[in-house]
Amino acid sequence: MSVLTLRLAGPLQSWGASARFARRTTESAPTKSGVIGMLAAAAGIERGDDDKLKPLTALRFGVRIDQPGTRVRDFHTAHHGVTGKSMPLSERFYLADAVFVAALEGDHQLLADLHAALRTPVYAPFLGRRSCPPAVPVELHLHDHGGLWDALREEPWQASPWYRKQYRDQNEVELTVLREADEHEQDVADTLRDQPISFAAEHRRHILRAQVTCSVRIPNPSARQLPRHDPFDALDEESA
Template identity: 50%
Template sequence: MTVLLLRLDGPLQAWGDASRFVKRHTRTEPTKSGVIGLLAAAQGRRRTDPIEDLAALRFGVRVDQRGRLVRDFQTAIRRGPGKPESMPLSYRYYLADAAFVAGVEGDRSLLEGLAAAIESPVFPLYLGRRACPPSEHGVSLGLHEADLEEALRTADWLARPWYRRQQGRTVHLELVLDAAPGEQDTETVRDVPISFSPVRREYGWRDVRRAQPVEMDNPQGRSDLDFFAALGGV
């Protein structure tokens, strides 16, 4: 199988799958719908264009640098005939200083086209919301001949030096994958894009599993954290 790996790294990210009304939440890791939206934007697909081929790709993500949850709020005024009307406050949640390796697995010819599009995108790329551009390092981590889990397990660790110094000498990176049919201990999320049409966005359900974390050596880490971990502490 062929896998396209992606670097999802930036000052702010937002990966909502259940936002309603004035509260816009984010999950703690990238969503499949958000990443499919990024790939569609790179290819220049309009919101009303078909996306079935992208939605069928198998998806997974590794949490390389867990971000901090931050909240912002926005105000708005509706102008029209008569006195301007103040709109309700809108709260938006983001992940700050997070880094992830995401991967999509599927047909090589489709992934080759996506890899080329990411290098020269038609529309700007963003990490979940338009206010969240990727870092200067770029998004594509290239094509890999491996299955999705193997590719995510063997990819280089993307955490920044300051983050590595705060961790122990051994770190365990969370790994979340599309579940295969019949797998046990899965979580069902409404995160498969059916349509991005602004008139009626539609999402389907998918099963995900949290695999055995990826163990990474961290020579820059703190030895005292490993000592307490060995005792069962924090």
């Protein structure tokens, strides 16, 4: 098994697992459906091609919250493309200035192909909605050893420099991880309807997926290096 890691960062992101009429919410972290959709678009898989989509949906998914961002709300207006009639006013939510590390575990060749596709995508990637382009290239690394948890633990902290400043006095930071539950964790797992079955416009379908919340400690590359001070050094100087 190999693991592909992605850096999901941009001015705005929106990862909705459900939509209620004119109210379009966002989860606090990227959904599996949104990330799989981005990978499928990069690989040129069309929305109705469920056979090609199936290997991607079987990948094991996890995400690390490196910079949680701020939830913001927007009012959206639109007009019908043919009649010009005004559409209902909708309320849409986004995450501003957020940074995540997503990881997908599975077959090495499949992940290598997806890694290459992200570098030369057929369709441009976006962070949940087409109005949310990434600020930096999405692909990070293809890990040939270890599993999902190892990759999320080894990947360096991806938060923005301005965000890291508040943690300068800490040599490590504790980050929240949301990952797919193992079989023995089903009783303590939460559920989210973001396991894609089909992206076809006429029968888009998702089913429930179990995930657990945990944390991981990551070295802080921006930690302040304090000078070493040993009070017994003064005694050594006097004895000399």
